[in-house]
Amino acid sequence: MQESGKPNGITPSQTVGPFFKYGLTPTGEYAWNDAFTNSTLTPDVTGDRVRIEGRVFDGDGVAVPDCMLEIWQADAQGRFADPQDKRALPNASFRGFARCGTDKDGNYAFETIKPGAVPDPDGKPQAPHILVAVFGRGMLRHLYTRIYFSDEADNSADPVLSLVPADRRATLIAVREAGKSVYRLDLRLQGDNETVFFDI
Amino acid sequence: MTFIYPTDSNKAHPLPLSPDYKSSIKRAPNKPLIPMRHTLSELTGPVYGHETVREGDNDLTRQHSGEPLGERIIVHGHVRDEDGRGVPSSLVEIWQANSCGRYVHVRDQHPAPLDPNFTGAGRTVSDASGYYRFVTIKPGAYPWGNHHNAWRPAHIHLSVFGHSFVTRLVTQMYFPADPLFPFDPIFNSVPDEKARARMVSSFDLENTQPEWALCYRFDIVLRGKNATPMENH
Numbered sequence: 001m002q003e004s005g006k007p008n009g010i011t012p013s014q015t016v017g018p019f020f021k022y023g024l025t026p027t028g029e030y031a032w033n034d035a036f037t038n039s040t041l042t043p044d045v046t047g048d049r050v051r052i053e054g055r056v057f058d059g060d061g062v063a064v065p066d067c068m069l070e071i072w073q074a075d076a077q078g079r080f081a082d083p084q085d086k087r088a089l090p091n092a093s094f095r096g097f098a099r100c101g102t103d104k105d106g107n108y109a110f111e112t113i114k115p116g117a118v119p120d121p122d123g124k125p126q127a128p129h130i131l132v133a134v135f136g137r138g139m140l141r142h143l144y145t146r147i148y149f150s151d152e153a154d155n156s157a158d159p160v161l162s163l164v165p166a167d168r169r170a171t172l173i174a175v176r177e178a179g180k181s182v183y184r185l186d187l188r189l190q191g192d193n194e195t196v197f198f199d200i
Numbered sequence: 201m202t203f204i205y206p207t208d209s210n211k212a213h214p215l216p217l218s219p220d221y222k223s224s225i226k227r228a229p230n231k232p233l234i235p236m237r238h239t240l241s242e243l244t245g246p247v248y249g250h251e252t253v254r255e256g257d258n259d260l261t262r263q264h265s266g267e268p269l270g271e272r273i274i275v276h277g278h279v280r281d282e283d284g285r286g287v288p289s290s291l292v293e294i295w296q297a298n299s300c301g302r303y304v305h306v307r308d309q310h311p312a313p314l315d316p317n318f319t320g321a322g323r324t325v326s327d328a329s330g331y332y333r334f335v336t337i338k339p340g341a342y343p344w345g346n347h348h349n350a351w352r353p354a355h356i357h358l359s360v361f362g363h364s365f366v367t368r369l370v371t372q373m374y375f376p377a378d379p380l381f382p383f384d385p386i387f388n389s390v391p392d393e394k395a396r397a398r399m400v401s402s403f404d405l406e407n408t409q410p411e412w413a414l415c416y417r418f419d420i421v422l423r424g425k426n427a428t429p430m431e432n433h
Contacts, residue, residue: 006284007421011398012390013213014372015221017357019305023295023321024359030304031263032321035252035293059226072246072365082244084202084363097246120239131241131365138223140214140389142370143233160236189227199207199233200242200366 013141018066020135025068025101038100039111040073042093047076047113051182052147052174055106056134059190063106067136069187070099071110071147073129078116114149120159127158134187134197143197147185150175164196171195202427205238205366209282209423212398214389221385222346238366245364248291250325258324260294260336268318270299270337274407274415275373278330279360281424286330292420293323293359294334301340301354310342335413341380353380353387362422373418374400 022030027037041049056064073096074080079087081096096115100108117125130147148155150173155161161169171193174183187195216228261268275294279287297303297320300312304319318337326332339354355372362369374387378400381387390396401418408415 007280007282007398007419009212009392009395009398010209010282010421010423011212011369011371011419012395013369014355014357014386014389014399015223016359016370019297019303019308020295020357022304022319023357024293026321029306030321031319033254035248035291035323059230062226064227070368072241072244074241080240080244082247084244085240095246095248097248118240121237126239126241129241133365133368135370136227138221138225138227140216140218140221140224140386142368143216143229144366160239163234163236190230194229194231196231197229197233199210199235200205200238 015137015140016068016135018137020068021101025099027101036097036099038098038109040071040094040096040098040113041111042095044092045075045094045113049111049181050114051109051111052130052185053107053109053182054174054184054186056102056108056187057106057189061191064136064189065102065104065106067102067106067108067134068099069102069108070097070133070135071112072097072131073112074115074118076113076116078118117154124159125154126160127152127154129158129160134189144200145187145195145197146172148173149183168196203281203363203424204427205364205423206425207235212390212392212395214391218385218389221389242366243364245367246361247289248325248361249289252291253323253325258322258334260318260320260322260334263319264317266317268298268315268337272335272413273338274333274335274409274413275356275401275418276331276333276407276415277418277420279326279332279362279420279422280330281363281422283426286326287362287422288326288328288330290326290330291323291361292326292332294336294356295321296336296356297339297342299337299340301342312340312342338375346385351380351383353378353384358420360420360422363424367422367424369420369422371399371420375416376400376403
């Protein structure tokens with residue numbers, strides 16, 4: 001049991017399990033309201049509106065129907081809706097966070113804006129990116145990955161992408177559909193073309 | 201205050217692959233996670249306050265026309281950081297099975313009754329000291345298909361945000377002295393015994409309400425240390 005006084009460590013993670021939907025992503029199917037949707041869009045948000053969609057697969061290439069993705073991102077000027085970001089305040093109502101459960105075919109989709117560039121710890125700009133946390137049955141702790149955008153020339157200079165072996169970078173780059181504001185990126189939890197996950 | 205998040209703290213977590221938990225076998229990455237320095241993207245996080253929570257959302261016994269069946273309990277505690285400081289204004293979401301060990305989720309086929317007066321979902325926001333409190337029903341143990349005669353110890357699922365995107369935590373709160381602990385591969389996926397103990401609530405007689413409800417205390421410790429500790433003073 002827990003001891004009192006200063007903690008002797010953090011609370012360990014446990015899987016979100018197969019039955020989180022009615023609590024975390026009910027989307028009208030259960031007698032509970034959603035704290036979050038799959039959209040970060042607010043009426044006054046500025047920036048390029050984009051849809052990011054894809055599917056989640058396991059190590060056998062089978063779609064994962066009980067996965068939950070969460071995204072966290074800056075606004076179009078590269079500012080976070082968090083007082084810990086000491087730069088100028090972001091769009092008034094933009095929160096930068098959204099949550100989506102996968103459907104029976106493993107599909108997810110987010111409606112958001114393309115974020116602006118965010119500095120790295122040395123002040124060097126990172127290419128526009130979105131942080132993703134991946135939760136699911138069978139996943140004892142969530143995994144962190146990033147989404148970059150295929151039409152950003154700055155990807156080649158991004159300090160985080162540069163840490164990733166060149167032949168794995170494509171697993172982090174959502175591909176823009178021709179003529180649309182839609183980007184596609186599939187996540188592969190294991191095996192061939194396994195998505196890059198970060199130790200953060 | 202500026203926080204740092206040493207990745208060493210993550211050693212308390214289960215490894216992604218824990219073969220006794222069969223669902224992990226095809227869903228754990230084969231390749232090592234890639235280390236990187238935290239940037240502003242990792243060091244910031246969503247800020248959600250009381251607007252996210254309606255009055256009464258932290259009382260799972262009052263969401264329907266009647267009272268749910270089972271043992272009414274209070275679950276409370278503090279959301280804290282690694283230095284022991286309270287984490288204020290953190291969203292805490294919970295979901296759980298009913299007193300018979302049945303989830304309202306459509307895919308739960310355990311032949312135990314649903315309770316029309318219990319959904320099993322709640323949320324609250326920690327106060328200025330990090331304190332949170334729920335009223336709910338003690339969930340039942342339930343069988344699952346992981347191995348022969350597999351039963352999950354009674355637990356409440358919790359989802360907590362904290363100061364940044366790297367403090368995000370989804371975990372399960374267990375009840376003291378559950379006889380199913382030695383046999384549960386999810387509980388035992390946490391390698392360190394002391395870390396496992398941090399997932400077990402303690403019975404709280406002092407805050408047990410006479411003639412009404414037993415109380416359990418559960419402190420949730422998130423990553424995060426003061427970047428500039430006051431030392432040598």
